[in-house]
Amino acid sequence: xxxxxxxxxxxxxxxxxxxxxxxxxxxxxxxxxxxxxxxxxxxxxxxxxxxxxxxxxxxxxxxxxxxxxxxxxxxxxxxxxxxxxxxxxxxxxxxxxxxxxxxxxxxxxxxxxxxxxxxxxxxxxxxxxxxxxxxxxxxxxxxxxxxxxxxxxxxxxxxxxxxxxxxxxxxxxxxxxxxxxxxxxx
Numbered sequence: 001x002x003x004x005x006x007x008x009x010x011x012x013x014x015x016x017x018x019x020x021x022x023x024x025x026x027x028x029x030x031x032x033x034x035x036x037x038x039x040x041x042x043x044x045x046x047x048x049x050x051x052x053x054x055x056x057x058x059x060x061x062x063x064x065x066x067x068x069x070x071x072x073x074x075x076x077x078x079x080x081x082x083x084x085x086x087x088x089x090x091x092x093x094x095x096x097x098x099x100x101x102x103x104x105x106x107x108x109x110x111x112x113x114x115x116x117x118x119x120x121x122x123x124x125x126x127x128x129x130x131x132x133x134x135x136x137x138x139x140x141x142x143x144x145x146x147x148x149x150x151x152x153x154x155x156x157x158x159x160x161x162x163x164x165x166x167x168x169x170x171x172x173x174x175x176x177x178x179x180x181x182x183x184x185x186x
Contacts (some may be wrong), residue, residue: 020079024072032069035059050120057114061097088158094172095157105151112137115170136170143167 028037036046038059044051062070062078070078081093100110112133119133144152144160144167161171 017076020076021072024075028075032071033075034069038070048124050117050124054114054117054121057097057100057117061093087162090172091158091161092154094161095154098157105153106157107151108137108141111140111152115140118170140167140170 024033025031027033035056039046039052039055042055044055046052059070060066062074064074064077065071081089085093095106098106098110098114100113115137116133119129119131119136123129141150141152143164144156146156146159157171161168
């Protein structure tokens with residue numbers, strides 16, 4: 001954790017950007033990072049349905065212009081967020097990942113979709129996990145939906161995650177880059 005905290009305060013310099021560009025151009029000679037390359041960076045095989053679905057959600061969140069590929073500027077933003085982002089920035093990004101329709105609030109369906117995928121991945125990694133995705137989603141809404149309007153706002157999301165460790169664990173998108181990513185971007 002100390003490494004992540006020390007990297008969070010690190011300023012991105014022109015030299016960092018040039019190095020990122022060199023690596024990006026080497027890995028993505030087309031000038032764009034496509035989904036299959038993105039999955040490889042995170043060590044997700046195409047045979048893993050849940051992980052692939054999760055990676056697609058994450059990929060779409062970094063593809064800010066929605067053209068189906070990640071260009072260099074989107075890539076720099078993603079790398080910076082993953083390796084150096086502040087907690088609030090990571091929570092804002094997590095919210096964006098959950099908010100599939102982009103309307104600025106989270107419905108039970110949107111939260112449930114992501115929670116089911118993540119819960120299935122966790123169960124594959126640890127078969128002893130007993131938490132049920134529907135129960136997780138219900139508890140999230142109990143803890144987050146302060147005004148009881150059946151929607152979770154960004155403010156409710158961030159405030160809840162910062163106050164409750166259980167919520168933080170379930171709301172923060174846990175993208176674990178493979179050794180390749182860490183080696184090339186730290």
